[in-house]
Amino acid sequence: MSTLTIENISMRFDLPNGGHVQALKNVSLELRTGELMSVLGPSGCGKTTLLNILAGFLAPTEGRITLNDHPVTGPDAERGMVFQQGALFEWMSVRDNVSFGPRMAGKREKEWAGTVDHLLDVVGLRDFKEKAVYELSGGMQQRVALARCLANDPDVILMDEPLGALDALTREKMQGLVLRLWKETGKTIILITHSVEEALLLGERLLVMAPRPGRIHKEYRLPFADDGVGKDLREVKKNPEFGQRREEILSMIWDMEEEIMGRTEEAGA
């Protein structure tokens, strides 16, 4: 029922020097409720632009986006966002951050207190709810960001490299948490990442984008996210198919990067 439809999106903007950038060209997609799609691609392929358009922060020059059959025109509580870092409100406690959405909607504390406390339990921050967010570690801060997004009960969650700034160990734990939250809440999630492993582990669908102009290069359907729920993700990585896919996608992205380098060299010569 709840479907995110991206129809033929293009994004092209002028530069002050008279040139222009084609950030996205003819991107079309459809996501069903509860799907988790990870997006991979070399830098400059337009994945962040795509996410910003979905969130409603940018207007595409062509095409349209609909969520549940109504068009997306600006930011809205139905599409939650988790940023890489720095998006928490450091003047609020953990609990005030998590309850920000419901409070802005004008709900009374007794309406949201249960949900917020439950979410703090789920992300393991029950004992930290009165702490200031700047007292938390990077991983804990990202858990607050996840809980804050979920507390608002959005239809779609857009994640812009949410684990990119974390150290490798914390990152692995957080990947498990993302999978668990996805299964428990049944949200539609789009996750942008730079890590091929993360994209494979978490993406039920995996979109590889290519640059100049930004476009969809290839799409995969993967079993690993379903396999990984509630399991040790390292076990999933031992699956030979996982390794095979990883090599395939890595070399695909390498080729794209080399093509970009080549082009830049030609342009420079």
Next chain:
Amino acid sequence: MIILIIYIAIFAGSFFAIRFGVRKFRQMKDFTSLKTVTFGDESAVRPDRWASVISVVTIFLLWGAFTGSKWVPIHAPGPFVGDAEFTYTLEAPDGARDDATVFVRVFKVGEQVEPPEVEPGEGFAKNDVSTVGAWRSDLILMDKNDEITRDDGARVVAIDGQPVSAGDTVSVASGKVTITSKGSINFSPAGGMQMEPIWLPPPEAVVDRVGEIASAGYQNFTLWEHLYWSLYRVIVGFFFGALVGIPLGYAMGLSDWFRGWFDPIVEFMRPVPPLALIPLVIIWAGIGETGKIILLFLAALWIMTISARAGVSGVAISKVHAAYSLGASKWQLMRHVIVPNSLPEIFTGARVAMGVCWGTVVAAELVAAEKGAGMMIMVASRFQLTDIVIMGIILIGIIGYGIDILMRKAETWLVPWKGRG
């Protein structure tokens, strides 16, 4: 020069005393003290509190020692006080010479003394008496009681046996004697190395003045009233500056039109020192309270505007995006994100603005005022009341420092998230 040498000697001497004396016994073993690279590592340079204490004590010791303070046991040599005498040799036109003695009683300025009583002595030159205050000089018309005067052609040819002519200066036992161009004697008792109170009063005189002016007042107002009025002007001026400046800064940070409209005004007014506006403000609003407050308002306004604008532009775009994605309205974004996020910047601006306002109010009061700390020291300086001037400067410094400390305390209390985003 001597003071500078003593100061450097104390600086170096106490350094070695602390370094090789006290430090040996009280070696701290915290992390920084274990660093081997300290020269060049700014974080390893911590102020030595011994040095701070000795530095402050040294200033007071030097101040007391060179002003003859009762509070300081050691003094630089003071001015000569007591009875001085020297002999002059008068030569008559016919070549006859006669010696006479001048007795001078040197007294502390402010005391009343009688000249010493002496016999006139033998010969045509008679002994003279005079009184002079310490650090002053006295013109002695030595021949007014002599039998042969300068009008008759007599002249002084020697002082204490040292030959002199007009314009010469010779040293005598307790001072200097100069023969003026007209042939009379000018005596300056030895000044010693202490400062005269009209240049630099001793610390106890300054403290006494605080008590006196605090109770009796100066120029129609007590000390507290002078300080109160200066502070009052700063607070009112700053309050209105912030009241207008912060919303203006927000508007400039949030709207193209406001930014474009006020940019040239703010960018032009910002580098104009508030002191340069004093003449214009006096022309427009006179020297009363209105003028002062307008001046301080203008001094605070641009600083607060710029800091509020910087506070808005300092909001990470991801926070704004996050708030909108969580369903916040524009007003809610303002109230819950932009304002709290800009508070650290605004506090920094407020600290700068208070400092600038405090400096400006004192300067404005120096120019023209009926009351206020600046007016107090300006009027006192016209009457050479150096103790009031020094007291005023010290109090102005203490209050300025106090304002800064209070603002910092308020900052850590109200915006604990500063620099932690």
